[in-house]
Amino acid sequence: MDVCFSCPPGNLVISKPGFEAIVGKQSGKGAVSWKPVACPVGGKVAIRIKEGSTRDWTAVQIRDSKFAIKSVKLQRDGDSDWKELARANDNYWSATKAGGGDGGFKLQITAATEQTIEESIAKGWKGGTVYPGANQY
Numbered sequence: 001m002d003v004c005f006s007c008p009p010g011n012l013v014i015s016k017p018g019f020e021a022i023v024g025k026q027s028g029k030g031a032v033s034w035k036p037v038a039c040p041v042g043g044k045v046a047i048r049i050k051e052g053s054t055r056d057w058t059a060v061q062i063r064d065s066k067f068a069i070k071s072v073k074l075q076r077d078g079d080s081d082w083k084e085l086a087r088a089n090d091n092y093w094s095a096t097k098a099g100g101g102d103g104g105f106k107l108q109i110t111a112a113t114e115q116t117i118e119e120s121i122a123k124g125w126k127g128g129t130v131y132p133g134a135n136q137y
Contacts, residue, residue, distance in 0.1 A: 036112040038066040038137070045133035047107065047119055049100075050092050053127035058099035059092040060085070060107060063130070066137045067111035069093075077103035077123070100125060111137050 012034065014022070023030030041064045050059035062069050072093040073082040083098035104123040110116045117135040125131070 036067050041066055041136075044136045045109070045117070045119065046130050047121060047133060048130045049121070049125055049127050050094075051128040054099055055101050056097065056099045057094065058105075059088070059094035061092045062107075062109055064133075064136075065109075065111065067113050067115070069109060070112050070114070071110045073108040074098060074100070075106045075108070076101040077105060082108060113137065 012032075019030065022032055043064060045065050046063040048061040048063055050061065053059055058074065060072065060074075062072065069087075072085040072087075074085055074095050075082045076098075083095050085093035085095050085098075087093055100121065102123070104125065105121050107119045107121070108116060109119065115137045117133075117137065119131075119133045119135060121131055
């Protein structure tokens, strides 16, 4: 099962056997209720910065989260504005014209449960590196 990102909010993609077990052999769509549940991960989230990230374009991947990630925002050190990042098919969140800059940056990470945590990446960050987080949902 997976979230359908090109569908209206709340829609899921599910295997045919799973679908038939839940709603029967009808085709197409079926009405079900569902809610996010915590994944059995231990420890804090981790942030991976994608190879090729620069001061002007930065992509991050949130790892080891107990819940699916709904949105990610980036705030460069010294800025007051938060920039909304866009999710890509490879599960990275990218910021065009709002990269990490020359200093550090903060990430505001919102889970599907609407819980929000903030993580900081220090000045001197490098693409291809995984940084341990300080928080978990």
